[in-house]
Amino acid sequence: MKAPPFGYVKARELGQVFDLLDQHGDEAKILAGGQSLIPSLNLRLSRPTLLIDINAIADLQGIRETAETIVVGALATHVALEKSPIISRYVPLVAAAMPHIAHPAIRNRGTIGGSLAFADPAAELPACATALEATFILRGRSAERRVKAAGFFHGLFETDLRPGEILAAIEFPKATASHRFAFSELARRHGDYAMIGLAAASPQPGTLRLAYFGVADRPVAADRAAACLVKDGAAGIEAACACLAEDLEPSGDLNAGPQTKLHLAGVLLQRALPSLLTSA
Numbered sequence: 500m501k502a503p504p505f506g507y508v509k510a511r512e513l514g515q516v517f518d519l520l521d522q523h524g525d526e527a528k529i530l531a532g533g534q535s536l537i538p539s540l541n542l543r544l545s546r547p548t549l550l551i552d553i554n555a556i557a558d559l560q561g562i563r564e565t566a567e568t569i570v571v572g573a574l575a576t577h578v579a580l581e582k583s584p585i586i587s588r589y590v591p592l593v594a595a596a597m598p599h600i601a602h603p604a605i606r607n608r609g610t611i612g613g614s615l616a617f618a619d620p621a622a623e624l625p626a627c628a629t630a631l632e633a634t635f636i637l638r639g640r641s642a643e644r645r646v647k648a649a650g651f652f653h654g655l656f657e658t659d660l661r662p663g664e665i666l667a668a669i670e671f672p673k674a675t676a677s678h679r680f681a682f683s684e685l686a687r688r689h690g691d692y693a694m695i696g697l698a699a700a701s702p703q704p705g706t707l708r709l710a711y712f713g714v715a716d717r718p719v720a721a722d723r724a725a726a727c728l729v730k731d732g733a734a735g736i737e738a739a740c741a742c743l744a745e746d747l748e749p750s751g752d753l754n755a756g757p758q759t760k761l762h763l764a765g766v767l768l769q770r771a772l773p774s775l776l777t778s779a
């Protein structure tokens with residue numbers, strides 16, 4: 500199918516984006532990589548009258564290192580993250596997730612900001628951001644807000660972004676020598692959205708965040724299961740798997756029913772365990 504008619508503006512600076520968002524309200528949509536937005540237009544699931552292309556805005560580009568964090572501009576593409584030595588060294592969970600996102604052609608265009616703002620519950624990056632407790636930097640015309648990943652995802656394709664705001668950057672804590680992580684997902688074919696997946700991070704001994712995706716309308720942190728592993732290490736795996744039922748309460752979808760998802764969540768946790776154990 501073809502998209503309905505729409506206007507197009509290539510914005511050169513953030514002020515112009517905010518002007519256009521003010522003028523057009525809900526009728527306007529931000530265009531980043533277009534890898535989710537354009538298919539949704541072609542399928543007539545969305546009918547914006549104006550697309551505001553943000554790709555030329557320098558403020559939204561790049562991957563930057565500070566003393567304790569890595570700041571990734573919203574326009575950093577999946578392939579830029581996949582190939583970045585800074586990401587593989589300091590945010591290795593994100594580097595590990597990248598090859599699972601779609602296919603190279605889509606990763607060449609798709610952006611981290613687009614993926615997080617789109618908030619598909621089966622997407623990899625929202626779960627990675629949740630496991631790493633990343634901070635989302637949201638810019639409006641007159642203010643900047645910093646929102647933790649746990650508060651950013653409100654539901655199916657719904658986020659904390661307010662009218663007139665855009666996601667400008669994402670800040671990840673830098674991994675130190677004691678950082679452990681694991682990423683694992685199950686998909687019917689490589690490159691498909693996952694049936695279920697797990698992004699796990701242990702920044703230091705005694706801490707562990709398990710973020711599942713593909714189980715609910717947003718990434719879900721399995722805190723009870725994580726506590727079992729922190730307390731008892733490998734010996735806690737059975738109790739941790741039992742806790743997943745309470746942590747996740749998975750909903751079924753076209754791929755699998757709730758019981759199958761729960762079983763697969765346990766399988767992913769067992770697979771992740773060896774990578775996490777030394778610090779859990």
Ligand code: FAD
Nearest residue numbers: 529531532533534535536601609610612613614616622666
């Ligand atoms: P766009 O499509 O340009 O925008 C997506 C949405 O976010 C739009 O509503 C847009 O208005 C909004 N938006 C974009 N940037 C911003 C911003 N900075 N601030 C505020 N709002 C913004 N993704 C996965 O995670 N895993 C997969 O396995 C996967 N498989 C795919 C398979 C196919 C065949 C296709 C076509 C896509 C797949 N994707 C997958 C989606 C892909 O990762 C997209 O690139 C991503 O979801 C959206 O990024 P984008 O830059 O293309 O955003």
